Amino acid sequence: MATTETAAKRLCIGAVVPRTGRLSKLGDPLSFILTHLAPRLSHLTRGNRRHPVTLAWRDSRSDPAHARQAVTELVRHEQAQIIVTMAGTKVLPAVADACEKAGVACVSTTFPWQAYVHTRGTGPGRFTYHFAWGLDDIAAVFAEMWERLGPRHHVGCLWNDDLQGQLLRHPTHGFAPVASARGHHLTEPGGYREPAQDFTAHLGHFRDHNAEIVTSASTAEDLALFYRQAGERGQRPRLITCSRWLAYPRGTAAAELDEARVATLMYWSPRHPFRSSLDGSTAEQLAHAYQQRTGNLWIQPLGLAHALLEVAAHALTTADDPTVPRSVADAVGRTRLPTIAGLLDWTSGPTANVAHVPLIGGQWKTHHRHHELAVVTNTNMPEIPVEADLAPAR
Template identity: 65%
Template sequence: MGSDPQLCIGAVIPETGRLARLGDPLSFLLRTLAPHLSQVRNGNRRYTLRIATRDSRSDPAQARQAVRELLEQERAHIVITMAGTKVLPAVTDTCEELQVPCVSTTFPWQAYVYRGATDTRHRFQWTYHFAWGLDDIAIVFAEMWERLGSTQTVGCLWNDDLQGQLLRRGFAPVATERGHTLIDFGGYREPATDLRIHVDHLRRHGADILTSAATTTDLALFHRQAREARWRPRLITCSRWLAYPHHGIPHARDACEELAQARVATLVYWTPSHPYRSSLDGTTAAELAATYQHSTGKRWLQPLGLAHALIEVAHHALASAADPTDRGTIVQAIARTRIHTMAGLLDWTSGPTPNIALVPLIGGQWRPTRHGHELAVVTNTDMPDVPVTADVIPAR
């Protein structure tokens, strides 16, 4: 009697480099779940399943090479990946080029769909993504601003790259429609070395709140130079800084402590309190967070839920494809996927584009504690089942 046919899920993970903290959850889950994912049942057939990983090294060129190795050396049938505004597109573009199914997550869907072109939405055949939109971020941030007053004058600290361009197109109009005035001095180059001209412009134009998508070090630089100029925004909202804890990252620790004291508000897409559970074994969000903390000695972090969902979607695609050894039918399975996961309901049949499934957002604010910092939920409009744990507190 012959052995079962073999399938392979390939994962491109930033195991080293500046994005390594974001890669931790996926690496952990693949190790943890691998023994339970040794087989896939597809109809009446059973397939042996392997998990293969490659390190992107937080570098786009290495990420592209990682995809090629997964295909040539591991014969991967589907690729999953997360993390990095430049690294993730390198993975997905290579998968599109080499015609292998890919599922990704972790940044706004507009950045995924437009990728290198700001004027044209791409229709991809092989690559699929789940996340929130820039418009969703604008709504959540505006709700937090409005806790301090119905309309606000908001200073924008956005870079001069694709990220800043998309924020001006996808975030700004939504915030403006709610009655807020946005002050945008123009983009800055990352990494920033001096943001005093931005500080001075926003202060002179009466900005009372700051919104940004800056890195930890750049936001800390702005915060420090604003304090030196005796300008203190009442609230800082940032979609990029502290979406996850930075414990254990030496170059970011001081900046994180400074910003935690500033009570930066951010987006929330997953917590142990979310009413989600795994489609693989029924594990709840709370149980997943507890297992991660017990096994690693590290605090839970938001990308943990998204990483688990990546594995669920890949497994589901292999289990439901007409022929899971045929990459074309795996893509067709992803396109019709509607599944409850650790990241909530993911539905590729009703997204803003055929390649996108949406993830709801709520608002959070980081608070300093004796043990570092913790994330408090302060708005929950799109997820009323997640309890609000604190009010929005003005920045210090």
């Protein structure tokens, strides 16, 4: 006999989102998706039960301590069965650790998987899962773009002195070994503290080592400072690749870097041939909805934010008992789901608790004050056409 809707327990998908503080702009995609999908996720059907669903969120305030408190509130006050989050080198691990401590399932993204594993570890019995690309993927895509300008290069590394920079330069599992194995010589004077004040020492080191290409994981503001100081010294690089350049920055930094033609990684775009597992909508339709509602151009994290909610919904509908935390976490662990961000497969990831996201290469192009991220390399996803040739800086 079918169970009525009122007899089925209410379920809750919680989200920790940076709405204030320095990461607040990075919270925009997930905030939009929570509103966009709320009507579609008002109920979930599992077998003969139709569960009412609540989407609840808390502000991390871009701070690890507040992020942990947000998890506590979502579990205690909202009875969240699963929590999703994205963005923040320190904030994201804090959310995952708090979920592990609380014994509630967590899915996260937009953080290289080696960094996730390094800060937290993985293994059987955990409640926390992640999907992303790796540092090795970034290195392979960037090296392919460098090689459009010639087979081997001296590459200056503009990396910070925090966890991000430490992992990029790691001799065995970071960015450096993959790039070096392709014949490129990486040179680095050492890390810098964010926000940067001066790159004179870096520029001198790059000049002494004939680094005509620069690779970075800088913020837009720090990269703009570097580019401005490079111009003052007459040593602008032929190409800059930057792994943080995921969405075109607004304001002064954008204007200063227009002529640099920054190249970056691409993990999602309206041209990616994927559909939502919830309603079959396409990546192009999602980007259009975002632009219509916000007035802003699409940004890459949008697709991954949507996929977070897809995975959460899938886990709740496939768990043996969606009201039992261990059951929901185990459901994530056996998930193999086509999403609007591509196939997410935790059954065959690069390591336990991780699903892999492939990367291709993109470069920012300017057309009559309009900026668009164009595909310039597609080795890992040949089904996405190359849209433009890689161009060196003006």
